Amino acid sequence: MEKASDNLIEIHNLKKTYREGSVSTEALRGIDLCVKRGEYLGVVGKSGAGKTTLLNMIAGLDDLTEGEITVDGERVDRMNEVKKAAWRGRKIGFIFQSFQLLPGLSLLDNVMLPMDFCGTWNRHSSEKAAELLRMVGLIDHIHKIPSEISGGQQQRVAIARALANDPVLLLADEPTGRLDSATSEVVFAIFEQVVAKGTTMVIVSHDHTLAERTRRMIRLTDGVISG
Numbered sequence: 001m002e003k004a005s006d007n008l009i010e011i012h013n014l015k016k017t018y019r020e021g022s023v024s025t026e027a028l029r030g031i032d033l034c035v036k037r038g039e040y041l042g043v044v045g046k047s048g049a050g051k052t053t054l055l056n057m058i059a060g061l062d063d064l065t066e067g068e069i070t071v072d073g074e075r076v077d078r079m080n081e082v083k084k085a086a087w088r089g090r091k092i093g094f095i096f097q098s099f100q101l102l103p104g105l106s107l108l109d110n111v112m113l114p115m116d117f118c119g120t121w122n123r124h125s126s127e128k129a130a131e132l133l134r135m136v137g138l139i140d141h142i143h144k145i146p147s148e149i150s151g152g153q154q155q156r157v158a159i160a161r162a163l164a165n166d167p168v169l170l171l172a173d174e175p176t177g178r179l180d181s182a183t184s185e186v187v188f189a190i191f192e193q194v195v196a197k198g199t200t201m202v203i204v205s206h207d208h209t210l211a212e213r214t215r216r217m218i219r220l221t222d223g224v225i226s227g
Helices: 051-058 081-091 107-118 125-135 151-162 181-196
Strands: 007-020 023-036 040-044 066-071 092-095 169-173 200-205 216-221
Touching: 007 051, 007 200, 023 051, 023 200, 040 051, 040 181, 051 066, 051 169, 051 200, 081 092, 081 107, 092 151, 107 125, 107 151, 125 151, 151 181, 169 181, 181 200
Parallel strands: 040 200, 040 216, 092 169, 169 200
Antiparallel strands: 007 023, 007 066
């Protein structure tokens, strides 16, 4: 049996060009990057540096223009949309800056959504979702809807939802960008718990100080790794 690579993510010569009419914008201009299993990586850079584009490429949410992306031994750039959706549901947890919770559902139901979408739902799913909400400190709010809790609490629900299918990789796009410093500390403490359990995590931020909470940091400048 072939030994699994120490790298969970391997990216080679990744390029992404957006075209609108006759105008082309190079968002990524030849990225080479490896992320080891269990690593906690921070990616910093100014707005427009290509940080969100890089995360979207890794998660298969957007198509690349050129290059290769391998995640957990699978070539993401060779998958069709149907296969990518199924793969993403099994392997990736994505935390958005805007939370993206469904407003009409309870916190418990929001966390169970990925299980339903990916066919992993079973009679124990509500117990698992409740335990994830307990982990992020929201067990007493499970029957509330998102509008009944604070922004920081909504972000913690989004983290619990991202962990619903036990992903091997957690991606976070400016996860504390809309939070105050005290709430950001709570969110980062949760991330550290998750990484301590062996999950690989990549977080992008324009805030250099927050990204220093990670174990390794790289900087993106105008679509290339500059440090």
